[in-house]
Amino acid sequence: MxxxxxxxxxxxxxxxxxxxxxxxxxxxxxxxxxxxxxxxxxxxxxxxxxxxxxxxxxxxxxxxxxxxxxxxxxxxxxxxxxxxxxxxxxGGAGGSGSLLARTIDLVTSIFTPFLWTLAAVGLLKAFLAVAVKISPGFGATSTYAIWFATADAVFQFLPILLAVTAAKRFKANQFTAVAVAGALIYSATIAVIPGPKGVAMTLQAFDAAGGKLTFLGIPVVMVNYLSAVVPTILAVYFQSQVERLVERVTPAVVRNFVTPLVTLAVVVPVSYLAIGPASTWVGDGLASGVDRLWGLAPWAAGGVLGGLWQVFVLFGVHWAFVPIMAQQLATTGHSDLTGALFAPVLAQSAATFAVFLRTRNRDLKGVAGPAAVSAFLAGITEPAIYGVTLRLKRPFVFACVGGAIGGAVAAAGGSAVDGFVVPGAITVTATLGLGNFALQLIGCAVAMAVAFALTLVFGFKDLPVADAKTVTGDEAAKGAGAAPTGTAAEDVVATLQTPVAGRVVPLAEVPDQVFASGAMGQGLAVVPSEGKVYAPVSGTLVSAMPHAFGIRTDNGVEVLVHIGLNTVELQGRGFTPAVTQGQRLNAGDLLAEVDLQVIMDAGYDPITVLIVTDPGGHSAVVPTATGDVARRHAALDLIG
Missing domain, CATH: 3.30.1360.60 (Glucose permease domain IIB)
Structure with a gap:
């Protein structure tokens, strides 16, 4: 006990x-x-x-x-x-919940760490495609070749990235996993076996030329491991099981080198003999199944996917499509699935922009504007969904309707992409030369027009308009000691300051159940307009994480400043703390500098929450700030 x-x-x-x-x-x-x-x-x-x-x-x-x-x-x-x-x-290949939930969890954990690298090289390929259309001769230059190699290398050698993240997921040795993936890629990149004329060839080329590949007399069915997704993940999972078995039976004195030796000697041949051919067959089957669906009724397939895509994003189910897209790219060189996704993404941005124009609520308008731009240019729809359209319900439905129509039009024209991209206005150029580009543009335009018009004409139930006037600049400094409405100034024992400049949001409207319910304590939130976060009160820093800081005052009041929602998943990326745990702080001291763009690009909400987790015997915590505020504006009053 x-x-x-x-x-x-x-x-x-x-x-x-x-x-x-x-x-x-x-x-x-x-x-x-x-x-x-x-x-x-x-x-x-x-x-x-x-x-x-x-x-x-x-x-x-x-x-x-x-x-x-x-x-x-x-x-x-x-x-x-x-x-x-x-x-x-x-740890492990499993997880909790249904098969679908476990699959999504697995795919998310493996692909998320390098997803934005894939998106970046996809964007570079899109820019190169535009450049070649404008100047065809540019495609024959060494400058183009170097940039194309930069954009294409990540996808060609995708098994290396998958090996690292899959090894972490399955709790296998990451360096051994890279060695396994490297051995698979080796078959298509390094000349290692004499060919019919005595010239060294790659294993893949040798097989293609009619050579007989065997391992200990067992025939090897050679497949292409460049860009291979499913074979790599399964090979690393098998590696994790072999490692655990070897470690259990190997004496500690030789375990450090015997474990990787035996693991590589077993896993690589088994991958060549069984895992690669079997998983490639399954992966090719999935990709060809999608292709057949598109071949039978591309407009219907595109319409269904376009209409439901944001719903998939909402529930996180969209991750299940990532391996299929990657397999399509590896098998056919293009992805039909992605071609139908530009319309629903842009429809979401259009509905959000219509909310921006129609709403009279300053806080909602402040969220809708940046969210619409982020969704339109970069294809990041989470701020638009969670902060605007889903919150108002109707605009989300209108965006799905527009996405369905636009997705059907784009798919009917055979639109596709030849690289991994995050669909958005910037990356739509990735569909150049694949299908009817004009129909892709028409589909996107129709999707945006439908979502925008429906939202603007049929409207939504607007959020209440705040009564308080906007407070900024010198007014904020003057108001730093003001008592809350309906509270006598002599009842106010202490005042906490806003940790960041931005737009104040009532705690109940924070899109997080724990904070919004008040279970953690009373307070407020601020949608930040700058990336510097300051101490709202003097005291001792009792907890310090890159994204959150806990402060205890001398009279026992405990305060939490939490930067962003679920930003713990960023593992410190985008955060530069300026303080350390145990440090003595004065109100207004810098806690951290934050790259808000990194947070938003990763799909997280940068809203910063200020709550009193322990009032220390005070009778009440009263929010006083509203509207737009500067940092160090009066935020919360402690009463009694």
Whole structure:
């Protein structure tokens, strides 16, 4: 029986989630323990919520999230000490939930770390395609060749990237995984076997020339491993199983070199003999199935995909299509699926822009404008969906209608892309030369027109207009000591300041259940207009993560500044902390510098939350800031 307070909380929580054997992995952010459970049905949500020290429980994104507060790191350490896997990697090929949920979780964990690199090289290929259309002679220059190699290399050698992330997912040795992927790619890149005329050839070329490939007398069916997705993932999974077996039976004195030696000697030949041919057959079957669907009724397939794509994004199901797109590119050199996705993305931006024009709510207008631009240019629709259209319901439906019509038009014209791109206005050039480019443009235009017109004409239930006037600049400084409306100034014991400049959003409107419900405490949020975050109050920094900071004042008040929603997933990318845990702070001291564009490009909401997690005996926490504010404007008053 645990005696330490945090050990007791950890013990009770672990009992509530079904025991440590039911925990596949555990990670934590600034306030939450994030469990991935083997069997979610074994978790007793009510029991965990009733645990002293637990604020609430949220089940989202395939995770069982236990909200603890600023002391979450201590509870996490105790949970790990009690035998829970604290890697947070979701070890193993499995996961929790349905087969679809496990598949999405697997694909997400493997592709997400380098998804934006793929998007970047896809964008470069799109720019090169435009350049060649404008100046055909440019395609014959060495400058074009170098840039094309830059854009194409990542996709050609995709197995290397997959090996790294798949090894992390399956808890295999990453360097051995790279060696496995390298051995597969080697078959198509390095001359290693004498050909019919004695000239060295690659294994793939030797096979294509009629040579007989065998391993220990067993015939080898050679496939193309460049850009291979499914074979690489399965090979690394097999590697993880072989490694565990070898490590169990190998003496510790020789384990460090025997394990990779035996693993490579087994995994690479088995990949050539069985994994590669079998998985390539499956992958080719999926890609050809999509192609047949497009061949039978491309307009219908494009219409269904275009209409449902943003719904897929909403539930995270869109990740399941990424391997199919990659397999299409590897098999046929183009992706029909992606060709139908520009219309729904641009329709979402058009509906969001219509909201921007029609709404009278300043906060909503402030969110809708940037979200519409982000969706239109870069294809990042999450801010538009979660911050605007889904929030208002009708615009989201109107955007889906426009996406269905536009997707049908684009697919009817045979539109496709020849590289991995994130669909948006900039990357639509990737469809040049594949199908009818004019119909792609018409489909996008129609999708945007339909979504924009329906939203503007039929409208939506607007959010209430804030009564308070906008406060900025010198007015903010003058208002730093003002008492809240209806509260006598003598009742105000202390005032917290806004940590960032931007537009104030009521806590209830933050698109996160835990914050919005007030379960963590009272406060407000700010949609930041700059990337500098400051201490809202003087005190001691009791917790410091790149995206979140907990401060305790001298009289026991505990405050949390949380930058962005789910930004823990960025693992510090885009955040530059200026303080360290245990440091003494004065109100207005710089906490961190944040690259807001990195957060938004990764699909996360940069909204910054300020809450009082422990009022320290004060009777009330009253938000006072509204509208546009400068940093260090009066934000929250502590009463009594």
């Amino acid at each position: 645990a005696t330490d307070k945090y050990a007791t909380i950890a013990e009770d929580v672990l009992r509530g989630v079904g025991g440590k054997d039911n925990v596949r992995s555990l990670a934590h952010c600034a306030t939450r323990l994030r469990f991935v459970l083997v069997d979610p049905s074994k978790a007793d949500k009510a029991a965990v919520e009733a645990t002293k020290g637990v604020i609430t429980v949220v089940e989202a994104g395939g995770q069982f999230q236990v909200v603890i507060g600023n002391t979450v790191s201590k509870v996490y350490e105790e949970a790990v000490a009690q035998g829970v896997d604290g890697g947070g990697g979701g």
